[in-house]
Amino acid sequence: MVVSTKMALEGAHASAQAMRQINPDVVAAYPITPQTAIVQTFSQFVADGQVDTEFIAAESEHGAMSACIGASAAGGRVMTATAANGLALMWEELYIAASMRLPIVMSVVNRALSAPLNIHCDHSDTMGARDAGWIHLFSETGQEAYDNTIQAVRIAEHPDLLTPVMVMQDGFITGHAVELAEIFDDQSVKDFIGAYKPQHSLLDIDHPTTFGAWDMYDYYFEHKRQQSDVLDKAMKVIVDVAQEFGQKFGRHYGIFDEYAMDDAEMAILVLSSTAGTARAVIKKLRKEGVKIGLLKLRVFRPFPAQELVAALKDIKALAVLDRSISFGAMQGAGPVFLETCAALQVAGSKTKVADYIYGLGGRDVLPDQIEKAAAGLREIVETGEVKSLVSYLGLRE
Amino acid sequence: MPKQLPTWKEVSPGGIIVDPGSTASYNTGTWRAFRPVHDMDKCTHCLICWINCPDSSIIVQEGRWAAFDYDHCKGCGICANVCPINKDEPHAVTGKPGTVIQMVIEKD
Amino acid sequence: MGKLTEIRWHGRAGQGVVTASELLAEAALQEGKYFQAFPEYGAERMGAPIKAYTRISDEPIEVHYQILNPEIVVVVNPNLLGAVDVTEGLVADGTLIVNTPEPPEKIRTRLGLQGKQVRVFAVDATRIALDTLGRDIPSTLMLGSIIRAASLVNLDNTLHLVKEKLGTKLRTEVVENNLKALRRAYDEVKEG
Numbered sequence: 001m002v003v004s005t006k007m008a009l010e011g012a013h014a015s016a017q018a019m020r021q022i023n024p025d026v027v028a029a030y031p032i033t034p035q036t037a038i039v040q041t042f043s044q045f046v047a048d049g050q051v052d053t054e055f056i057a058a059e060s061e062h063g064a065m066s067a068c069i070g071a072s073a074a075g076g077r078v079m080t081a082t083a084a085n086g087l088a089l090m091w092e093e094l095y096i097a098a099s100m101r102l103p104i105v106m107s108v109v110n111r112a113l114s115a116p117l118n119i120h121c122d123h124s125d126t127m128g129a130r131d132a133g134w135i136h137l138f139s140e141t142g143q144e145a146y147d148n149t150i151q152a153v154r155i156a157e158h159p160d161l162l163t164p165v166m167v168m169q170d171g172f173i174t175g176h177a178v179e180l181a182e183i184f185d186d187q188s189v190k191d192f193i194g195a196y197k198p199q200h201s202l203l204d205i206d207h208p209t210t211f212g213a214w215d216m217y218d219y220y221f222e223h224k225r226q227q228s229d230v231l232d233k234a235m236k237v238i239v240d241v242a243q244e245f246g247q248k249f250g251r252h253y254g255i256f257d258e259y260a261m262d263d264a265e266m267a268i269l270v271l272s273s274t275a276g277t278a279r280a281v282i283k284k285l286r287k288e289g290v291k292i293g294l295l296k297l298r299v300f301r302p303f304p305a306q307e308l309v310a311a312l313k314d315i316k317a318l319a320v321l322d323r324s325i326s327f328g329a330m331q332g333a334g335p336v337f338l339e340t341c342a343a344l345q346v347a348g349s350k351t352k353v354a355d356y357i358y359g360l361g362g363r364d365v366l367p368d369q370i371e372k373a374a375a376g377l378r379e380i381v382e383t384g385e386v387k388s389l390v391s392y393l394g395l396r397e
Numbered sequence: 398m399p400k401q402l403p404t405w406k407e408v409s410p411g412g413i414i415v416d417p418g419s420t421a422s423y424n425t426g427t428w429r430a431f432r433p434v435h436d437m438d439k440c441t442h443c444l445i446c447w448i449n450c451p452d453s454s455i456i457v458q459e460g461r462w463a464a465f466d467y468d469h470c471k472g473c474g475i476c477a478n479v480c481p482i483n484k485d486e487p488h489a490v491t492g493k494p495g496t497v498i499q500m501v502i503e504k505d
Numbered sequence: 506m507g508k509l510t511e512i513r514w515h516g517r518a519g520q521g522v523v524t525a526s527e528l529l530a531e532a533a534l535q536e537g538k539y540f541q542a543f544p545e546y547g548a549e550r551m552g553a554p555i556k557a558y559t560r561i562s563d564e565p566i567e568v569h570y571q572i573l574n575p576e577i578v579v580v581v582n583p584n585l586l587g588a589v590d591v592t593e594g595l596v597a598d599g600t601l602i603v604n605t606p607e608p609p610e611k612i613r614t615r616l617g618l619q620g621k622q623v624r625v626f627a628v629d630a631t632r633i634a635l636d637t638l639g640r641d642i643p644s645t646l647m648l649g650s651i652i653r654a655a656s657l658v659n660l661d662n663t664l665h666l667v668k669e670k671l672g673t674k675l676r677t678e679v680v681e682n683n684l685k686a687l688r689r690a691y692d693e694v695k696e697g
Contacts, residue, residue, distance in 0.1 A: 116412035177543035
């Protein structure tokens with residue numbers, strides 16, 4: 001019997017609660033705003049004996065992820081958290097963790113990369129790491145971060161995957177904000193994630209295994225192709241785990257969330273906390289008779305190309321909201337736009353797409369910005385043309 | 398958004414700041430919860446407080462302690478902490494015996 | 506209270522303003538309401554002026570942006586009145602609650618609100634804090650004044666919540682003092 005308790009929790013504390021209930025073997029971490037509350041709260045659980053976790057206060061994020069890799073290869077269930085430049089500092093380790101097929105689960109509280117130094121929210125950090133081979137799950141609220149973190153353990157440890165997962169939530173916007181979160185009872189979470197039984201581990205002395213070996217040009221390519229295939233399989237696992245989660249806990253997740261898409265002619269595609277604001281604006285526009293819907297992407301890696309194309313089948317105009325710029329990409333576009341366009345192009349889709357860069361460095365995303373994107377969509381539908389491929393919301397121009 | 402903030406074309410490349418000493422125009426004195434007060438009669442003008450102030454908020458004139466820069470002093474209390482002169486007599490401002498610089502609660 | 510109420514708090518970092526904004530959110534949770542509470546930091550430093558925000562609603566809150574036009578503004582630190590424009594964005598028929606030893610009429614004049622619809626409340630929360638708690642920590646007890654001025658949540662429920670929260674960490678005497686502080690803030694706030 002699942003018992004849930006309603007609490008007023010900061011998003012970061014919701015993530016920490018999930019970590020407490022997961023009770024990993026090792027957490028190696030380094031603090032950075034706006035993630036600090038996660039590991040700080042978790043380290044209090046460690047100090048209070050509420051978890052059995054070995055907590056390693058590493059000398060940097062690079063050290064933290066290195067320790068996570070070592071601990072995971074040794075057969076432990078390992079978690080950590082970071083943000084922005086902390087994530088950037090562990091860049092080489094991200095690739096290593098994924099290609100060594102280690103099921104590490106990490107909370108990333110999205111924050112802008114320096115320079116200039118900015119501690120507020122945008123998605124440049126995790127988008128900058130999109131090629132590293134991790135699974136990316138985005139959370140609109142602290143509640144979703146909690147739910148996603150629990151599911152992440154099952155996804156990462158699935159024998160077909162054995163791939164690390166990063167669970168995102170927006171820095172300060174949900175990370176530091178107190179909202180309603182329903183936390184399940186410890187036993188139910190423990191039952192859901194089960195015990196971690198590594199197939200290979202450094203500490204399994206009956207089956208001695210070498211981790212972190214060298215490849216020459218006669219092996220590396222095959223290893224990478226195999227790794228790529230794993231991410232192809234990941235979507236099914238993510239969906240299956242979500243289904244099981246929904247059955248047990250009553251909260252249902254998919255690859256993305258659709259709102260008012262049934263008879264929509266236009267749509268907005270967005271990730272994370274801004275989806276809430278966008279939904280509120282779309283509700284208002286719907287009352288005015290505008291046929292517009294919302295797609296909130298939960299899974300960014302692997303990129304749900306087929307599923308998105310299917311969802312956008314009848315959409316004439318799509319506005320993709322990007323909270324990061326892929327510098328040097330065509331017309332300064334963002335990564336979500338680029339991948340969406342690729343998916344639509346290969347499917348022969350007629351949907352016209354426009355990119356809206358927004359919210360960089362924590363720029364507040366007000367309803368009128370979403371309305372601007374919606375107005376742009378109406379213009380595309382009326383004229384049949386995308387006048388401006390990449391536009392900006394809330395920017396002083 | 399206030400109108401005087403620069404547009405994306407107007408901001409400085411790389412976020413560099415070309416006006417030297419620009420932090421002087423940021424009045425951090427309003428941050429204070431505590432304010433340092435000084436007793437000139439007891440001061441030996443050793444200038445240890447001036448050396449240690451992290452905000453360059455002690456004004457020295459002709460080698461002598463002259464004033465606090467209350468526009469920038471954040472009330473950290475380091476000056477009061479490092480002052481080597483400790484007197485039994487009441488402080489000119491606080492009335493309490495102690496160092497030449499003491500901290501009081503910042504009023505309105 | 507009906508639909509959505511937006512509250513902005515003014516204080517200095519490290520003086521309990523964020524805690525107070527979150528306590529209000531927890532009080533709302535208790536009553537089955539929906540809520541959001543979040544801070545706005547400038548420099549991450551003790552003593553720097555900060556704002557905190559609370560949204561309370563009978564319906565789920567899904568938006569994620571700053572509160573620009575609060576119905577209620579709470580000023581926890583009186584020395585901010587000169588430094589920050591605490592009335593910025595406050596709706597025309599909004600409520601202003603200030604921690605000050607001065608009467609509300611004086612605050613109204615000082616902020617140029619004479620003849621305006623804004624309701625102005627004053628409570629000497631610092632005095633109450635020093636009397637009951639022995640420390641200058643006025644933020645959370647101001648919840649009592651907010652309840653009196655705007656009745657967003659129920660006083661008895663809030664007292665019960667505070668008692669529960671503090672009861673696990675503090676001695677009975679200290680807990681009682683906190684409740685006393687809240688009750689005094691409720692009783693002593695004046696409108697003018």
